[in-house]
Amino acid sequence: MTQSTPHHDLIAPGLDAFEALAEAALAAIPAPYAATARSIVIRIEDFAPDHLLSEMAIADPFELTGLYDGVPLTEKSVMDQPMGPDTIWLFRRPILDEWADRGNVGLGALVAHVLVHELAHHFGWSDDDIARIDAWWE
Template sequence: MTTPDNPAADWTGLAAPGLDDLERMARGAVADLPQPWREAATHVALRVVDFPPDDVLEAMDIADPYELTGLYEGTPLPEKSVMDQPMGPDVIWLFRRPILDEWIDRGDVALADLVGHVMVHELAHHFGWSDDEIAAIDRWWE
């Protein structure tokens, strides 16, 4: 902690936010959504891992794993049909290390706000939100 006598921060015993920390932040962003989105968003599975899997990077033609902070895996609600065979749950993936890297590079935003922004972006894929709908929920989108 900084004091007037010691302006340098004491980082002893501190560690980078872990997977559980980012998951809590993402779930907090869902809890802050307006209804009816809040309840519906709880039905999307959430996975937080350090990096995107290699096969995902290959499929998306991404060479640098730090370029992908999140991913929606599933069929967007507007495209679903009662005739569809269940394919498993829709999943939002958050990638901790790329999110932390972007947070450090920005240096001007709280980590929970960045995680919330990524989460809302991925939920937009799930719900099929327009840019205007996203902007109504996530002020960063404006």
Template sequence: MALRAVEALPPDFASAARDVLLHVVDLAPDDMLDDMQIDDPYTLTGLYDGIPMTEKSVFDQPTRPDTVWIFRRAILDEWIERGDVTLGDLVTHVVVHEFAHHFGWSDDDIAAIDEWWT
């Protein structure tokens, strides 16, 4: 589902998204949760880890690839709790949200065009 969401991005965005590693795991690793000061791994459904395109420079030497993390069990937990969206829609929203950060959009920018996040 996550890969389909990336493939469904508009062509200009899909092209840029191909340079990002898409990593789907059950839950966020403990070190990631610690860094973000999150106690409950079920509250984090996705994360962009990298330098947004709007902040990159040709002089930057990347130390690791930009990565979008998708946390499967956290998404399933939210889907069950919500009960008002399809699993595919929820996965798509999480994936698009995280890739939007790669494109340089803030949470406020995303919320301005997607009422889901308000």
């Protein structure tokens, strides 16, 4: 923030800005996973849809920052009929809320962290695998 931009004039990044942050995070995925990761559809919404929150028994929509919707690679079979593309959902408002609460991490880093966590579901990564890609706690 510059000296000429008062806090009351700041505007939260919109869906397009979040999409750009997610695309940048996806571009940073290491080579062994990059091509497969780029085949996943990334959807950015303000909140998870109500039906999804109900299915997951989540009462507060701010509790869900991201979601992987698909069949993990470790469970796929060549005999499976695709029901649709594997999708990672990122929910803007809960991510913004967590970002504001933390106050110690950049928004791009938080979006990347949520994206990597959801990619872990797709790839079937262990905690050690995740740590090699996203050492969040460092």
